[in-house]
Amino acid sequence: MTGRRVGRPLDASMGLLNDIANRALEPDYALAAARTRAHPASTRRRAGRTATAMLVAVLLGATIMVAVLQLRQPTGTGESPRELLAREIAERTGEATELAATRDRLTAEISAIQEEALSTDQSFLARLAETEIWSGASPVSGPGLVLVLEDGPDAVEDDDPEARVQDVDLQVVTNALWAAGAEAIAVNGHRLTSLSAIRSASQAVLVDLAPVLPPYRVEAIGDVRAMQTSFARSSAANHLTFLTGTYGITVSTSSETELRLPGAPSAALQYAGPVTGVASSDASEEKGSS
Structure with a gap:
């Protein structure tokens, strides 16, 4: 009985190239893809977890941004630092004005008492008035x-x-x-x-x-x-x-x-006096010459 021998395929020696061309993915990748097709619910769960993580990250970033903005802004609904400083300057200026008015009133009272006390000596009073003009203590026109x-x-x-x-x-x-x-x-x-x-x-x-x-x-x-x-x-x-x-x-x-x-504000009096207990230069020279 003569049987027919089946011939070898022409590309039998190109098995490795055929595998690379027809099955590019590794068997493990193909197995994972088959599992995904067989169990679509697991894919949805994985996508759900990814979306939840992204949402949490967005919410966390927004919370941090709001906290930073709140820290940079003035606390409370009160005055801004500029308004507070302007109000404090106005208050201090008003206090300084009141004190200056009180000072002028007391200076006028002192001048009146001084003139009354020195009214008996007119020449001294005239000399005092002239000195006050030159020193700037009294108003002039x-x-x-x-x-x-x-x-x-x-x-x-x-x-x-x-x-x-x-x-x-x-x-x-x-x-x-x-x-x-x-x-x-x-x-x-x-x-x-x-x-x-x-x-x-x-x-x-x-x-x-x-x-x-x-x-x-x-x-x-x-x-x-x-x-x-x-x-x-x-x-x-x-x-x-x-x-x-x-x-x-x-x-x-x-x-x-x-x-x-106007007259200048009253200043502290300054004066000079001789130093006691110290010999003068003239006396020292006389002692040295003798």
């Missing part, structure tokens, strides 16, 4: 010169400190007015004396520790024409011209027939 200094435009627009009127500028002006023959000077109503100081604290200008704001009004009582002539020839005039041309600081000058300047 008379013709004078007024200079008004205003910050430049860049001081507001660009917050340029160089465009602001500084303490040194007021020092230059007041010293030049004293040298020009001024008998009494006040800056924004603050009377200057031989013990007065014009200083700065940050961007604020202080006159005897009292803050003054622009425009700065400098009033000087004295011979108007003589002061104008002497001031125009001083270095202070050149200084103001430089400020105007460089920083835009405006300076206006006017003469007044009647200025009224």
Whole structure:
């Protein structure tokens, strides 16, 4: 019996390539895919757990963001820090004004009592009144010169400190007015004396520790024409011209027939006395020569 022999397939020697082409996935991957098709409920559960985790993460992030925003905002529904500071400044300013009024009233009472006590000695009383005028303790009035200094435009627009009127500028002006023959000077109503100081604290200008704001009004009582002539020839005039041309600081000058300047606040009396128990230099020289 002659049987027919089945021939080998032509691609029998290409089994490995056929496996790679027809079954690219590993058997384990194919088994996992078959399980997923056989049990779709497990896939839904896995998707549900993923969605729940994402939702929890979103809620947690939102909670953290809300907490951060609440910490950055002022607590409560009260005033903002700026409003609180403005109110405190207004209150302190009112208290300072009341204290200044009380000081002026007590000064007037002391002056009245002093005049009554010294009424018997008119010459001494006249000498005391003259001394108070020169020391700045009593109010004065008379013709004078007024200079008004205003910050430049860049001081507001660009917050340029160089465009602001500084303490040194007021020092230059007041010293030049004293040298020009001024008998009494006040800056924004603050009377200057031989013990007065014009200083700065940050961007604020202080006159005897009292803050003054622009425009700065400098009033000087004295011979108007003589002061104008002497001031125009001083270095202070050149200084103001430089400020105007460089920083835009405006300076206006006017003469007044009647200025009224207040008296300076009462200051502690200062005096000097001889030192006891110490020989003078003359006595020491006499002892040395003998």
